[in-house]
Amino acid sequence: MTIEFSNFSFRYASLDKPTLKNINLRIEQGEKIVIIGPSGSGKSTLGQCLNGLIPHSIKGEIQGCLTFNGQATTDFSMDQFTEQVGTVLQDTDNQFVGLTVGEDIAFALENQNLSPAQMYPLVKATAQLVDLEQLLHQAPDDLSGGQKQRVSLAGILVDDVETLLFDEPLASLDPVSGKRTIEIIDELHQKSGKTIIIIEHRLEDVLHRLVDRIILMDQGEIIADMTPAQLLTSDLLAKHGIREPLYLSALKAAGCEIRAEHHPESLAKLVLEPYQSALTQWAQQPLKQQVSEPKSPLLSVRGLSYSYDGQRQALDDLSFDVFHGEFLSVLGKNGSGKSTITKLLMGVIEPDAGSMVLNGVDLSTLSIFERSQKIGVVMQNPNHMISHHMIFDEVAFGLRNRGDDEASIEQKVEQMLALCGLSKYRHWPIEALSYGQKKRVTIASILVMEPQLLILDEPTAGQDYRNYTAMLTFIEKLNKELGITVMIISHDMHLVLEYTTRSVVIADSRLLADQAMVEVFTQPSLLAKANLSTTSLYELSCRLGNTDPLNFMTHFIQYEKAAL
Numbered sequence: 001m002t003i004e005f006s007n008f009s010f011r012y013a014s015l016d017k018p019t020l021k022n023i024n025l026r027i028e029q030g031e032k033i034v035i036i037g038p039s040g041s042g043k044s045t046l047g048q049c050l051n052g053l054i055p056h057s058i059k060g061e062i063q064g065c066l067t068f069n070g071q072a073t074t075d076f077s078m079d080q081f082t083e084q085v086g087t088v089l090q091d092t093d094n095q096f097v098g099l100t101v102g103e104d105i106a107f108a109l110e111n112q113n114l115s116p117a118q119m120y121p122l123v124k125a126t127a128q129l130v131d132l133e134q135l136l137h138q139a140p141d142d143l144s145g146g147q148k149q150r151v152s153l154a155g156i157l158v159d160d161v162e163t164l165l166f167d168e169p170l171a172s173l174d175p176v177s178g179k180r181t182i183e184i185i186d187e188l189h190q191k192s193g194k195t196i197i198i199i200e201h202r203l204e205d206v207l208h209r210l211v212d213r214i215i216l217m218d219q220g221e222i223i224a225d226m227t228p229a230q231l232l233t234s235d236l237l238a239k240h241g242i243r244e245p246l247y248l249s250a251l252k253a254a255g256c257e258i259r260a261e262h263h264p265e266s267l268a269k270l271v272l273e274p275y276q277s278a279l280t281q282w283a284q285q286p287l288k289q290q291v292s293e294p295k296s297p298l299l300s301v302r303g304l305s306y307s308y309d310g311q312r313q314a315l316d317d318l319s320f321d322v323f324h325g326e327f328l329s330v331l332g333k334n335g336s337g338k339s340t341i342t343k344l345l346m347g348v349i350e351p352d353a354g355s356m357v358l359n360g361v362d363l364s365t366l367s368i369f370e371r372s373q374k375i376g377v378v379m380q381n382p383n384h385m386i387s388h389h390m391i392f393d394e395v396a397f398g399l400r401n402r403g404d405d406e407a408s409i410e411q412k413v414e415q416m417l418a419l420c421g422l423s424k425y426r427h428w429p430i431e432a433l434s435y436g437q438k439k440r441v442t443i444a445s446i447l448v449m450e451p452q453l454l455i456l457d458e459p460t461a462g463q464d465y466r467n468y469t470a471m472l473t474f475i476e477k478l479n480k481e482l483g484i485t486v487m488i489i490s491h492d493m494h495l496v497l498e499y500t501t502r503s504v505v506i507a508d509s510r511l512l513a514d515q516a517m518v519e520v521f522t523q524p525s526l527l528a529k530a531n532l533s534t535t536s537l538y539e540l541s542c543r544l545g546n547t548d549p550l551n552f553m554t555h556f557i558q559y560e561k562a563a564l
Helices: 043-050 078-084 101-110 116-129 143-156 173-190 226-231 248-252 274-284 337-347 368-374 393-402 405-419 435-447 465-481 495-497 524-529 536-544 549-563
Strands: 002-010 020-027 034-035 060-068 085-088 163-167 195-199 213-218 223-225 295-309 312-321 328-331 353-358 375-378 453-457 485-489 502-507 510-516
Touching: 002 043, 020 043, 020 223, 034 043, 043 060, 043 163, 101 116, 116 143, 143 173, 163 173, 163 312, 173 195, 195 295, 195 337, 213 226, 213 435, 213 465, 223 226, 223 510, 248 274, 248 549, 274 549, 295 337, 312 337, 312 353, 312 485, 312 510, 328 337, 328 495, 337 368, 337 375, 337 453, 337 485, 375 435, 393 405, 393 435, 405 435, 435 453, 435 465, 453 465, 465 485, 465 495, 485 502, 485 536, 495 549, 510 524, 536 549
Parallel strands: 034 195, 034 213, 085 163, 163 195, 328 485, 328 502, 375 453, 453 485
Antiparallel strands: 002 020, 002 060, 213 223, 295 312, 295 353, 502 510
């Protein structure tokens, strides 16, 4: 199916100005394209036009034309859109229809009036493809974020549509699952010849397999329509706040000028010889010596165990410390128990065994409200936190609930909106924001409470590089100047490399490692046990042959810190 936008614009009913402006884009049958852009650039809105959510579920004004195979979609019903375009949404919770994983995967087949005997092998084969065969009888709501993403992926893989649209398919996935997802999408593309459209922030991860074109959007417009090599050798990624692949950042740090004919779109294909000498010399420069001061524990977790159903352990005898003023990462594969730690600290669930002590206070003696005054948690999905219609009211909620006076609230909220890059949206309804912008609202609503311990659960999900860098640079400033302790639960290896100094690694509900971050990231066998992968920095240093990976990565981190 050929898709074409012609002079296409869209304005949400709640906004004065259009979100999409004069889009001209043609996607040929069988192409595989990636759409990137900063938060609020309009890329997800473009996806909603493709799958019919605009205009059927989301109202607004459309100008111009969108055609499928030359036929205008103006009068298409929602069914006609879904027959042509299958979608994996970024917010998977809004996509589930079945009471179990198996029912959810089978939903599209039921609509085709297949018999149970016909559906069963198809559902089972699809579940095996995305590693869900052991979870077919589980309720989707009981799954981790990454597992939910795989259920949504399976739900469209069983359906026979011409075009597959993936909206941030990697947002909730650990690195190994993310790579596998990109491989599954690529295998599907090669075998079926379907048109594949991927909307994604994690550019390096999505380029794990080849794509035909990358569409760069900003402020509702198409800025570039290029091959990956052309885009990666331009200055457009930095100019528009998109994170380039780590191995390219290392090449640039060494003073290399990257050329398109050397295949920069993939580290595996990159012609390294022209850059080898400069990289080796750069990596062998002396490192700055880091002086670490001894710190006392802020949070002590001892023997923590929890089971959701009394049989499967979500956490099993977990012990670790978080020190005053630390910037710590908690790593592990989907379903390993990382988010369970957060729920236990918040008091939403109670442990089966073990203790959690914050600043000398046993958390079991505190109510959920009392804990919330000391521990600020920014959840992975912003829609699970938001309770107000307007942005200002959402950020002010905690202060008002605490009983602060309105003048003080006004001042604090204004300061926090400015620090989080949200000032111009203060009078906006939250529904008009992108997923990434909603994420910033939730972070602002927590930071305004000035917690002792700040927990960020997947803070970069749905966030563009520029916004999350600005926000985490600000959080790092609070960490250093005000002593706020930060714990990040993340799959984003870039984030962990740039901001954290120590990593607690969990696999199969148990503690696997508690080490300095660079030590963790230079142990492939350890990372593999946690469904994590070595970064392209490690792989680049190995390809150089004469460079110590630990030294190479430490060198890069120091360079990045100096550049911020």
